[in-house]
Amino acid sequence: MRLTAFGVALAAATTVALSFLLIPIVAIFVELSLDELVAGLTSDVALDALRVTVETNLTAMGLIVVFGTPTAYLLATRSFRGRSLVVTLVELPLVLPPAVAGLGLLAAFGRFELLGRGLSAVGVDVAFTKLAVVLAVTYVASPFYVRTAIAAFEAVDPDLVAASRTLGAGPARTFARVALPLAAGGLGAGLALAFARGLGEFGATIMFAGSLQGVTQTLSLAVYQEFDVDFENALAIGALLLIVSALVLFTAKLVPAWRRFGSTSITASAPSVSR
Amino acid sequence: METLRIDLDHGLRSFRLALTLGIGGETVALVGPSGAGKSSLLRAVAGLLRPESGSIALGDETWLDTARGVMLPPERRRVGFVFQEYALFPHLDVLGNVAFGARDRRAAGELLARLHIGELARARPADISGGERQRVALARALAREPDVLLLDEPLSALDMHTRGAVRAELHDLLVGLGLPTMLVTHDFEDAATLADRVGVLVDGRILQLGTPSELVAAPSDAFVASFAGANVLGGIARVGRAGLTEVTLDGGGTVLTTDPGFGRVAVAIYPWEISLSLEPPDDSAVNHLRAPVASLVSLGNRVRVRIGPVTAEVTDSSATRLGLREGLPVVASFKATGARLLPFA
Numbered sequence: 001m002r003l004t005a006f007g008v009a010l011a012a013a014t015t016v017a018l019s020f021l022l023i024p025i026v027a028i029f030v031e032l033s034l035d036e037l038v039a040g041l042t043s044d045v046a047l048d049a050l051r052v053t054v055e056t057n058l059t060a061m062g063l064i065v066v067f068g069t070p071t072a073y074l075l076a077t078r079s080f081r082g083r084s085l086v087v088t089l090v091e092l093p094l095v096l097p098p099a100v101a102g103l104g105l106l107a108a109f110g111r112f113e114l115l116g117r118g119l120s121a122v123g124v125d126v127a128f129t130k131l132a133v134v135l136a137v138t139y140v141a142s143p144f145y146v147r148t149a150i151a152a153f154e155a156v157d158p159d160l161v162a163a164s165r166t167l168g169a170g171p172a173r174t175f176a177r178v179a180l181p182l183a184a185g186g187l188g189a190g191l192a193l194a195f196a197r198g199l200g201e202f203g204a205t206i207m208f209a210g211s212l213q214g215v216t217q218t219l220s221l222a223v224y225q226e227f228d229v230d231f232e233n234a235l236a237i238g239a240l241l242l243i244v245s246a247l248v249l250f251t252a253k254l255v256p257a258w259r260r261f262g263s264t265s266i267t268a269s270a271p272s273v274s275r
Numbered sequence: 276m277e278t279l280r281i282d283l284d285h286g287l288r289s290f291r292l293a294l295t296l297g298i299g300g301e302t303v304a305l306v307g308p309s310g311a312g313k314s315s316l317l318r319a320v321a322g323l324l325r326p327e328s329g330s331i332a333l334g335d336e337t338w339l340d341t342a343r344g345v346m347l348p349p350e351r352r353r354v355g356f357v358f359q360e361y362a363l364f365p366h367l368d369v370l371g372n373v374a375f376g377a378r379d380r381r382a383a384g385e386l387l388a389r390l391h392i393g394e395l396a397r398a399r400p401a402d403i404s405g406g407e408r409q410r411v412a413l414a415r416a417l418a419r420e421p422d423v424l425l426l427d428e429p430l431s432a433l434d435m436h437t438r439g440a441v442r443a444e445l446h447d448l449l450v451g452l453g454l455p456t457m458l459v460t461h462d463f464e465d466a467a468t469l470a471d472r473v474g475v476l477v478d479g480r481i482l483q484l485g486t487p488s489e490l491v492a493a494p495s496d497a498f499v500a501s502f503a504g505a506n507v508l509g510g511i512a513r514v515g516r517a518g519l520t521e522v523t524l525d526g527g528g529t530v531l532t533t534d535p536g537f538g539r540v541a542v543a544i545y546p547w548e549i550s551l552s553l554e555p556p557d558d559s560a561v562n563h564l565r566a567p568v569a570s571l572v573s574l575g576n577r578v579r580v581r582i583g584p585v586t587a588e589v590t591d592s593s594a595t596r597l598g599l600r601e602g603l604p605v606v607a608s609f610k611a612t613g614a615r616l617l618p619f620a
Contacts, residue, residue, distance in 0.1 A: 159362035162323050165349035166356040167376030167419055177375070181366045 025242060032235045040236020048214040049222035049237065056130060056218065057198045060137035064145050064194055069187065072149030073175060077161075087150070094143045101139050102207025109135070109208075132209035133216050137198040145187075145194040152186025153179060192252035196245055276300035277334030279423055279455040283319055285326040287312055292319075292326075292479035302449050302456040303484075304470035306463070306502055312479040313459040314359075317425045320457065321356050322349035333422055333455075355416030355454075357426045361408045363400035369411050370396040377418035386414045406437040413448070424449070424456040430465055442468055463487075463502055475499050497541035497617050505543040506585040509619060512536040519561075519611055526584050531561050534616035541617045546588035548613035551580060551597060555606050562614065564607045568599055582607045 032040075040046060075087055093101060109116045109126040119126060126132050156179050164174040180187075202220045209216040211225060219241050226234040279298045284291060292312040296303070305313045318324040320331055322338065325346060331339040338347045363372050369392065374383035387393045390410045395403055400411065409429060416424065429445065430438050446469050449456055460466050466473045467487040475482040475490070475498065483495040487503075494500035501507040508524050515521030519531045522542050530542050550556075555563050566583035571594070573579075578594040580587045587607055589599075597605065 157362065159358050159360070160364060162318075162321075162349070163356065163358060163362040163364070163415075164375070165323065166321050166352075166354055167415065168350045169375070170348070170350050178364060 028235055028238050028242060032232065032239060036232045037236045037239060040230075040233040041240060043230075043233055043236075045213060045217075045222055045226060045233060046219075046237050046240070049217050049219045050240075052130070052133065052214065052216065053199065053218040053220075056133040056137055057195060059134045060141060060198055061191060061195055063134070063138045064142045065187075065191065068142055068146045069149060069180075072146050073153050073179065075146075076150045076153035077179075090146050091143050093140050094147075096140075098140055098201070098203030099207055102136060102204035105132070105135055105139060105204065105208040127208060128210045128212070128216060130209075130215060133205055133218060136204040136208045137201045140201055140204050141194040141198040144197050145190040148190025148193065149183065149187050152183035152190070155186065156182045189252045192248050196248040196252070199241060199245060199248070276453060277336075277422060277455070279320070280330070280332045281316075281320060283316070283326050283329035283331075285315070285319065285324075285329065287315060287479060290478040292316060294476075294479070294481050296474065296481065296484075298455040298457065300453040300455060301471040302458055302469055304458045304460055304466035304473045305476050306460055306466050306473060307476035307482075308498070309461075311476045313476050314427055316476070317356070317427055317457060317459060320352075320423065321354045321425055322347060322352050353419065353422040355419050355421030355424045357409075357412045357416050357424075357429050359427045360432060361400075361412035363408060363411055363415070365400055368397050368399055369403070372400065372411055373414045373418050375418075376415065378420070383414075383418050386418050390414045404437075405433050406441055409433060409441055413445070417452075422454065424452070424454050426456065426458040428459050428461065431461065445469060463504055475502065491545070494543060494615075494617060497543065497619055500541070500543035500615070500617055503545075505545045505615075506549075507617075508542045508544075508584060510540060510542060512538060512540045512616060520616065522614075522616070524584075528564065530614050531611045532614040532616055533611045534614070536616035539619045541619045543615045543617055544585060544609055544613055546579065546586050549585060549587035549607050549609045551582070551587055551589055551593070551599070551605050551607055553597060553605060556608055561611050562609050565604060566607070567602050567604045569601070571599060571601060580605075 071090065075083065075090070106113070106127055108114045109119065109132070111117070111120045111125055111127060116126060126135065160178055160182065161174055164178045165171075169177060200220055201218065202224070205216070205218060206221060206224075211217045211221040213222075213225075217225065219237055223234050223237050223241070226237060276299060281294070281296045281298075283295075284293045286292075288310070290312075292315055294316070305316065307313055315324055319326050319329075319339075326339065326341065328341045329339065330337070330341070333352075337343075337345050338352050339345060364375065367375065370380065370383055370387065373386055374380045377383040377386070384393070384396065387396055390413065392407060392410050392414065395407060395411070400408060403411070409432070413429070430442055433441055442465060449469060458466075458469055460469075470487065472484060473487050473490055474484045475495075477498060483490060483499050485493075490499055491503045494503055494505070497507045497509075508526070508530070510522040510524040510530065512520050512522045514537070515531055520534060520536050522530045522532065522536070522540060524530060524542070532542065555565075564583055564585065569581040569583070571578055571580055573591070574588075576591050577588050578591055578599070580589060580594070580599060582605060585607060599605070
């Protein structure tokens with residue numbers, strides 16, 4: 001490539017941008033010795049936060065898959081009046097400030113509020129419990145899954161769905177045996193993105209669930225608390241979050257590649273038979 | 276054998292699909308220009324498209340009756356549908372595809388063997404050839420044990436070489452099954468080989484329905500004639516000498532025909548009605564056209580010769596005798612009885 005002023009300017013701007021992205025990441029590891037990392041990660045605060053994070057995020061991902069998948073399939077395969085309005089609603093949490101989401105959840109499920117009053121009467125308190133963390137994560141992370149899932153279902157060739165129907169499979173069996181396996185790669189990628197967003201959840205959770213160690217304090221919240229108390233601990237937890245997030249991002253990038261159905265891919269969904 | 280009865284009226288983009296058709300244990304080919312409603316008709320029979328009004332019944336089993344609000348979903352109509360691009364499930368192997376709608380995997384395996392693709396059972400659709408995919412699609416449709424077969428351009432995705440062999444196999448299979456079969460095609464040879472009757476669908480209506488030889492002998496209009504392989508030339512007809520009709524062609528020249536006609540017409544001449552010579556012949560073949568040979572295509576023992584606006588078909592031996600080559604000026608002749616007048620489509 002010929003060296004032009006424009007080419008140099010592009011390269012310089014890219015170098016600045018990439019450096020800016022990398023410096024904080026490198027800094028976390030530079031500021032942290034291996035001993036400090038181990039000590040930080042084995043502290044009670046970190047272990048409690050890890051447990052809370054895993055429990056609440058797995059539950060939230062379960063809720064997102066169970067309710068988000070049918071929602072995405074309906075929106076991808078049916079056309080009806082107001083469909084684009086519904087899709088916009090599904091995407092709303094993407095642009096809603098998390099603090100507002102948390103405030104809204106509190107206003108709905110708080111002990112003296114809208115739904116909270118009824119739940120409280122039957123002995124269920126939502127706000128400032130583990131369930132509140134689950135709901136906050138579900139609320140902010142769901143669009144990452146549902147959006148990708150809609151696209152994945154839309155990408156399934158309608159002729160394949162039609163073929164399934166003419167072969168005697170009803171809508172439910174067609175969903176399970178054709179649409180779901182063919183969209184699986186996209187669904188996995190969407191779930192990885194939602195999981196990454198859930199791990200980093202802060203604003204909605206602190207508003208709605210607070211930051212109680214061992215109960216509602218997730219890794220992200222622990223970073224914020226430890227940053228006042230023990231900076232090395234905060235760095236250690238930050239390093240853990242960073243590694244997990246990077247792994248999730250790579251997974252999300254890799255999963256769609258599995259969708260290319262070559263001769264060696266996806267054997268799990270193929271029925272096995274001996275003949 | 277149950278008869279499939281179709282009576283439909285359904286709005287498509289710029290016209291209505293409106294037709295009545297009864298199909299017994301026979302193959303009916305649906306031919307016609309793209310977008311004429313052929314695939315929509317197949318989809319309506321399969322239950323993949325809900326027609327605005329009409330009825331579809333197989334024997335005494337009602338599949339659709341809009342007047343009574345009956346619309347059986349596709350999975351409750353016993354149809355075997357072969358899609359244009361085959362629509363094989365990419366995430367299942369060949370056996371998995373065929374077993375999808377089969378009673379059990381044993382039945383699926385037997386079908387693979389019957390269609391000579393048993394060795395492909397574990398292969399993925401992406402890894403097999405077009406001809407093999409066609410057979411898998413057919414096996415999958417038959418595994419459903421259908422009462423009606425619907426084939427949407429089953430041969431169009433194949434190359435010319437594979438096509439002939441697959442067509443012959445398909446013919447034997449369809450004859451053996453004896454099911455009411457609807458087959459969409461763009462190719463007259465496919466229709467003539469595979470179908471007992473051919474329905475010409477134009478703008479949602481059946482223009483002509485008959486055996487392939489009826490269509491060749493008496494095409495109802497220029498489209499049907501051209502589809503059946505005739506040269507179709509537009510022109511203006513008026514009364515000529517000796518009780519003949521004289522047509523002044525749009526591209527210049529005149530054609531004499533025994534068919535009566537006046538005004539805007541189409542003249543249809545089949546390639547095998549045209550004979551070639553180096554000098555104008557001195558016989559009753561009254562129409563002559565002198566032009567250089569534009570192209571020569573060999574079709575086994577016959578040769579297709581393009582001369583000016585028409586294509587002639589002559590035997591290999593007469594092509595050799597005349598020393599035909601591109602650029603050679605020849606005379607194309609055909610009798611006044613060999614030129615048919617048709618309404619201009």
